[in-house]
Amino acid sequence: xxxxxxxxxxxxxxxxxxxxxxxxxxxxxxxxxxxxxxxxxxxxxxxxxxxxxxxxxxxxxxxxxxxxxxxxxxxxxxxxxxxxxxxxxxxxxxxxxxxxxxxxxxxxxxxxxxxxxxxxxxxxxxxxxxxxxxxxxxxxxxxxxxxxxxxxxxxxxxxxxxxxxxxxxxxxxxxxxxxxxxxxxxxxxxxxxxxxxxxxxxxxxxxxxxxxxxxxxxxxxxxxxxxxxxxxxxxxxxxxxxxxxxxxxxxxxxxxxxxxxxxxxxxxxxxxxxxxxxxxxxxxxxxxxxxxxxxxxxxxxxxxxxxxxxxxxxxxxxxxxxxxxxxxxxxxxxxxxxxxxxxxxxxxxxxxxxxxxxxxxxxxxxxxxxxxxxxxxxxxxxxxxxxxxxxxxxxxxxxxxxxxxxxxxxxxxxxxxxxxxxxxxxxxxxxxxxxxx
Amino acid sequence: xxxxxxxxxxxxxxxxxxxxxxxxxxxxxxxxxxxxxxxxxxxxxxxxxxxxxxxxxxxxxxxxxxxxxxxxxxxxxxxxxxxxxxxxxxxxxxxxxxxxxxxxxxxxxxxxxxxxxxxxxxxxxxxxxxxxxxxxxxxxxxxxxxxxxxxxxxxxxxxxxxxxxxxxxxxxxxxxxxxxxxxxxxxxxxxxxxxxxxxxxxxxxxxxxxxxxxxxxxxxxxxxxxxx
Numbered sequence: 309x310x311x312x313x314x315x316x317x318x319x320x321x322x323x324x325x326x327x328x329x330x331x332x333x334x335x336x337x338x339x340x341x342x343x344x345x346x347x348x349x350x351x352x353x354x355x356x357x358x359x360x361x362x363x364x365x366x367x368x369x370x371x372x373x374x375x376x377x378x379x380x381x382x383x384x385x386x387x388x389x390x391x392x393x394x395x396x397x398x399x400x401x402x403x404x405x406x407x408x409x410x411x412x413x414x415x416x417x418x419x420x421x422x423x424x425x426x427x428x429x430x431x432x433x434x435x436x437x438x439x440x441x442x443x444x445x446x447x448x449x450x451x452x453x454x455x456x457x458x459x460x461x462x463x464x465x466x467x468x469x470x471x472x473x474x475x476x477x478x479x480x481x482x483x484x485x486x487x488x489x490x491x492x493x494x495x496x497x498x499x500x501x502x503x504x505x506x507x508x509x510x511x512x513x514x515x516x517x518x519x520x521x522x523x524x525x526x527x528x529x530x531x532x533x534x535x536x537x538x539x540x541x542x543x544x545x546x547x548x549x550x551x552x553x554x555x556x557x558x559x560x561x562x563x564x565x566x567x568x569x570x571x572x573x574x575x576x577x578x579x580x581x582x583x584x585x586x587x588x589x590x591x592x593x594x595x596x597x598x599x600x601x602x603x604x605x606x607x608x609x610x611x612x613x614x615x616x617x618x619x620x621x622x623x624x625x626x627x628x629x630x631x632x633x634x635x636x637x638x639x640x641x642x643x644x645x646x647x648x649x650x651x652x653x654x655x656x657x658x659x660x661x662x663x664x665x666x667x668x669x670x671x672x673x674x675x676x677x678x679x680x681x682x683x684x685x686x687x688x689x690x691x692x693x694x695x696x697x698x699x700x701x702x703x704x705x706x707x708x709x710x711x712x713x714x715x716x717x718x719x720x721x722x723x724x725x726x727x728x729x730x731x732x733x734x735x736x737x738x739x740x741x742x743x744x745x
Numbered sequence: 746x747x748x749x750x751x752x753x754x755x756x757x758x759x760x761x762x763x764x765x766x767x768x769x770x771x772x773x774x775x776x777x778x779x780x781x782x783x784x785x786x787x788x789x790x791x792x793x794x795x796x797x798x799x800x801x802x803x804x805x806x807x808x809x810x811x812x813x814x815x816x817x818x819x820x821x822x823x824x825x826x827x828x829x830x831x832x833x834x835x836x837x838x839x840x841x842x843x844x845x846x847x848x849x850x851x852x853x854x855x856x857x858x859x860x861x862x863x864x865x866x867x868x869x870x871x872x873x874x875x876x877x878x879x880x881x882x883x884x885x886x887x888x889x890x891x892x893x894x895x896x897x898x899x900x901x902x903x904x905x906x907x908x909x910x911x912x913x914x915x916x917x918x919x920x921x922x923x924x925x926x927x928x929x930x931x932x933x934x935x936x937x938x939x940x941x942x943x944x945x946x947x948x949x950x951x952x953x954x955x956x957x958x959x960x961x962x963x964x965x966x967x968x969x970x971x972x973x
Contacts, residue, residue, distance in 0.1 A: 359956060367961070367971035374970045389914055396908045396920065400901050401970050403922040405837040405930065 318507065318535040325502070329495045336488035343481035350474040358466050365463025368410055369456045371401050375420050376452040382424055383438050383445060388431065395428045416455050423448055510538040517545055523556040569643040571621055572628035577650070580642030581701065584652045587640060588701050591654060599661040600701070601651040602708040603668075603691045606720040608647035611687060619679055620647075623687050626677040634668045650705060658695050658725050665691045665723045673721060688721035695726070753791040754943075755812040756782050760797045761883035762860075763906045764967040766817060777902070777967040781835055781951075782816035782934070784959045788950035799880050801862030803935070804828060810939035814947070818900065818932030820864040830938055832947045834931030835960075836972035840865055841904045842921040843889075844896035850874075850923060858885050858894035865898040868927045882906070886913045898923070900932075902968065 378394040378401075385391060401407060402421035408414045423445070431438050510533050517528035527549045530542040567579035575583065584600070591598035605611075605627060612620040624647065631641050631649065644650040653661045672689045679685060692711025696704035707726040715724035758779050759766040766776040774795055786793035793814075798806055800817070807815045808828040818838055821831050842850050851872060859866040861878030869876045877894040879885055882903040888894035890912055897918075899907065904920070907913050923929075936943050954960045955973070964971055 356952075360952070363955060363961075364973070367973055371970045378969075389911065392914060393908055396905070397969050399920055399922070400839070400841075400905070403839050404901075404970070404972070405839070406971060406973065 316534060316536065318537045321502075321506070321535070322499075325495075325499060329499075332491055332495070333488065336484060336491060339484050340481055340488065343477045343484065346477040347474045347481070350470045350477065354467060354470040354474075358470050361466050362463045364406070365459050365466070368406055368413060369459040369463070371404070371407060372413055372417070372452055372456045372459065375401050375417060376449050376456075379420060379424055379445060379449060379452075382427060382431075383442055386435070391428050391431060395424060398424050410459065413455060413459060416451060420448060420452065506533070506535050506538070510535065510542070514538075514541055514545065517542075521545065521549055521552070523549075523552040572624055572643050574628050574631070574649075575640065575642035577642055577644050580640060580644070580650055580652075583640055584650075584701050587652055587654055588696055588704070591697060596655055596697070597657040598696045599653045599656060599658050599693055600696045600704045600708050601653070601661065601665055601691055601693045602644065602705060602712045603649040603651065603665075603689050604712055604716070605647040606688045606690055606716075608687065611685060615679065615683070615685055619683075619685055622679060623677055623685060626675060627672060627687070627689070630671055630675055631668065634671055635664065650708075652696070652701075657697075658693055661693055662723055662725055665693060669721065669723055690715040690720045691723045693723065693725045754786065754793045754814060756786070756793045756795050756814045756816050757798045757803050757806055757812045758782065758795050758816045759800060759803070759881065761881035762800075762817075762903065763883065765882075765902055767883075777836075777963060777972075778816050778818060780963045780966070781954070781960065782814065784954045784963065785934075785947055785950040788953050788959075789946050799862070800860045800882075801878075801880075804862065807935045807937050810937050813937050813940050813943060815935035817934070818902075819935050820927065820930060820932055822864060822867070822927050824867070825935075828938070830936035830941060830944050832934040832936055832944060833951050834933045834973075835951055836932050838929060838932045838972070839901045840868075840898060840923045840925070840928035841901055842896060842898055842923050843904060843907070843918040844921075845916070846919045848895050850896075850898075850921070855896055856888070856894040858888040858897040859899070860885065860903075863900075864927060865900065868925060869898055871927075886910050889913070889916060889918075898928075902972070905969070 381394045402417040407417045569576045640652040692708045694707035711724040711726040715722045765778045769775045856877045858877045
């Protein structure tokens with residue numbers, strides 16, 4: 309039923325189910341209550357009406373029996389006074405409303421009264437007469453006896469009606485109760501299945517998806533859910549995943565922007581220092597050659613003053629392009645500040661680096677940069693090199709800088725290599741120890 | 746018997762009306778009506794104090810609220826119904842005309858003995874008969890034996906006790922059942938009109954003793970047949 313619908317709110321779906329359940333169970337309860345009411349009515353009728361009625365029949369039977377006994381006494385006693393006494397009781401019983409209201413009993417009582425009245429009257433005249441009519445009395449007494457039985461059974465049978473009603477209502481109630489219990493069971497089962505399929509399983513999938521959600525992994529693949537709330541959560545997760553990817557891309561862009569020099573597109577000094585540090589450590593760990601360099605455009609201030617800052621910037625950009633074009637892919641280069649550039653050359657020693665630097669110097673020397681106004685500017689570069697394979701990056705760059713000053717001092721537009729490394733200050737104790745031996 | 750101060754209910758009973766209401770050999774009140782009244786009080790879980798009155802004083806006492814229950818078989822007539830409340834009937838009665846053969850109800854020159862204030866008394870007066878009222882059921886035989894009255898109009902159960910008297914039987918009176926609505930039917934306890942709440946309780950108690958066998962035991966103890 310739920311599946312056939314496109315989508316449904318879980319709250320509404322379960323409210324609908326609960327309402328259906330309440331309605332069905334309520335109907336069952338009402339039906340049961342009706343049966344119970346019938347049983348109560350039948351039993352209270354039995355108690356309040358039928359039982360008194362049964363007792364009334366028992367009393368009627370008792371009076372008929374009394375009639376029979378008084379009749380027997382009339383035949384048995386010899387005293388006329390006793391006969392009259394019994395006859396008087398017979399008259400009273402035969403006239404009593406309790407006998408008169410039962411037609412069969414009333415008829416028989418009247419007959420008995422007439423018969424016994426005759427017998428008593430005859431006995432006044434002739435004391436032996438009663439005995440002659442005793443056979444007749446026996447037949448009447450037998451009929452009285454049977455009437456007693458009939459009335460008793462009639463009375464008892466009054467209870468049957470109420471009992472049949474109560475029993476049938478109880479049986480009906482039992483089957484309805486079973487139906488109600490089955491109904492409850494089916495509803496609970498259905499409810500559990502629906503909860504499991506539409507809430508628990510999607511929640512488990514959502515939990516799994518959330519615990520593994522990452523920009524590195526593909527977006528979680530949800531089976532389409534029919535529950536709007538679940539759909540909303542799943543959509544949020546997918547949106548969140550897309551956002552994660554977007555954030556990652558943004559982060560990468562920002563990282564690049566943060567690491568670049570805005571003018572030349574080369575690394576900035578901070579990023580160079582980080583990368584160079586890593587590269588240097590790697591080289592030193594594996595005892596690989598590595599060389600650093602510092603370069604400075606000659607007379608750059610003069611170029612700026614002569615042609616303007618835009619020309620200076622154009623020269624810096626042209627030099628950066630030249631550097632990237634000339635150097636190897638693995639070489640690191642950054643704009644160190646102003647017109648100053650820093651380099652790290654992995655896997656090559658000072659001699660080979662010198663060749664590379666020389667080629668850069670030469671190409672810079674040959675380069676002509678056209679300005680937008682048609683003028684052409686030129687610049688030379690001085691480069692200082694230093695072996696970095698055995699000292700920290702700061703020391704190596706300082707030495708390269710010293711070499712650069714040496715190149716400037718020696719006339720610019722040239723490449724100078726720093727001399728052999730000056731022993732570090734922290735190695736002095738070792739040397740003293742060496743002298744001790 | 747005087748009403749005890751702590752008695753919850755004051756119950757009026759007749760005496761000298763065997764077998765309905767009389768004193769036994771120890772002087773204790775007993776009889777069908779008295780014992781039914783006792784059983785009802787017991788079922789209602791109340792103390793009852795019994796006051797003996799005559800038939801003629803019974804209804805006025807109840808209707809004035811001087812007592813709570815009139816424990817005698819009162820036939821429910823329209824005149825009585827406006828004065829007192831009636832409980833459910835506890836037996837059904839008929840009235841008998843006992844007179845020598847040939848003396849019929851309403852015959853001129855016939856004095857009819859009745860218990861003063863009884864339904865039979867009221868019926869006879871209404872018919873314009875010459876009535877001879879006596880104070881108690883036990884006194885009914887005397888006027889006939891002395892010749893002051895020629896007939897007696899009595900409830901069936903009083904007739905039963907009259908018949909037990911040898912001298913009375915010797916009169917050889919004929920028995921006629923008088924089928925008048927005022928003279929037969931349901932006999933009930935009277936209830937004070939100032940205690941209407943008693944009616945329901947007394948009825949429930951009567952229902953219970955009729956169901957639990959108390960009623961039938963009392964019936965068998967005092968009367969030769971079932972009178973309900």
